[in-house]
Amino acid sequence: MKFSRRTTMAFAVVGALALGSTLGACSSDDSSSGDSGSTTLDPNTKVTLNVVGLLPGAKPEAQQALAQEVADFQKENPNITVKTHDYEWKATTFAADLAGGTLPTVFEIPFTDAKTLIANQQISDMQAYLTQLSYASNFNTNLLQYGQGPDSHVYAIPAKSIYAVGLHYNRALFTQAGLDPNKPPTTWEEVRTAAKAIAEKTGQAGxxxxxxxxxxxxxxxxxxxxxxxxxxxxxxxxxxxxxxxASLQFLKDLRWTDNSMGANFGYDWSGINQAFAAGKIGMYTSGQDVYTSLVQTNNIDPKTYGLTMIPLSGGESGVLGGGTMAAVSSKANNNEKAAAIKWIDFHYLRKYTNQDAAKKNAETMVASKQPVGTPELPIFSQTQYQQYQDWIKSYVNVPLDQMTTFTGKVFGAKLVNEPAIATQDVYKALDTAVQAVLTDKDANIDQLLNDANAKAQRAIDAAG
Structure with a gap:
């Protein structure tokens, strides 16, 4: 899903994002109120481009790295002024922000949301602009299809945080609980046992x-x-x-039988990250790319961090995958769209296809003490991604040796897309069941799921 988060891709080939302020008029062509009529930006045309930046509350070092990137971009494109805005995609506020015109011109969306935005004509057709990029034909087509409309044009572009969900764990709490941090759980029963030990020995949520x-x-x-x-x-x-x-029963057992889930049962994505980085949580599941946010926003101690595969059981078991797409407001004019594709290339994608860009980006991040080398899944081919890894190898500063039980197994796992229809409505229907199980000892799982299923079906039917 990934709220800076979350969200779908077709992983078969690969495996074989809160708004800071109201922006009003989000972008402007400073030299003219009209379009150039071309998909290429005239270098004499000045454009101000509002784009998403970092998560709210990002550390000064992260802001410094982004500011340097903007400066480098503007040096390369002196006619484009880039203004960044704090941003976190949230299902509860995104639709209203989009309808109200408070989003930047270039914003980030989950893979699951692109088709709806295309159908509603809320994001721009970027096909003619994308084809200007030398690597446009190299995208993983199973990925690219999620941003394509019925006309096969690309409206939303795979950009970052292409992830598979993993099990994140606190190595320090494992040690304090008498557990081996180099041997994290491989089954759900082992997760339960470890959670109980952490809760009993450390007083934190296991x-x-x-x-x-x-x-x-x-x-x-x-x-x-x-x-x-x-x-x-x-x-x-x-x-x-x-x-x-079985999943709800597992949560119910941890909560009410083992008392190993602490006292906070209302976490969202940013909240659980904050608590985990503060050493208040032993384990939780989220996208494998979340380490970058934990550093940039939550000041995690790298020594405490561990990442492993979520336990898989049964022949059809698989790992949910997702990612983030870059989209451009449907209100953008041609000059703004031409500027936007330059930013999307520079900020999100060029480093994966150009050695100099990869090294420059890594140097900038290292100089600002930002993570380089956080595990990702490839936007292009796995071969291209490996080449990118080789380019930045000397700059990597994340504890990859504490993530090997994930990185060594993820490409052998079945990676599964999020629910394809009415995704966010399905999730909201299930929220109620999760909250009830965690707060009501007598919660009836069958009834909760029957109710959730009815709500989800209505949403699916409404989506056509």
């Missing part, structure tokens, strides 16, 4: 789960996939499947 603003449903879907279940079968909601029931 395991925590996101629960609101769609994140509860997102992570319950993660748990369901890991046990071989699915939330949709074509246009039919299947939230009452046995794997989802």
């Amino acid at each position: 395991f925590a789960q996101m629960a609101k603003d769609g994140t509860g449903g997102w992570q319950l879907t993660v748990d369901t996939y890991a046990r071989g279940g699915r939330m949709e079968d074509g246009k039919k909601a299947t939230l009452t499947n046995d794997a989802t029931k």
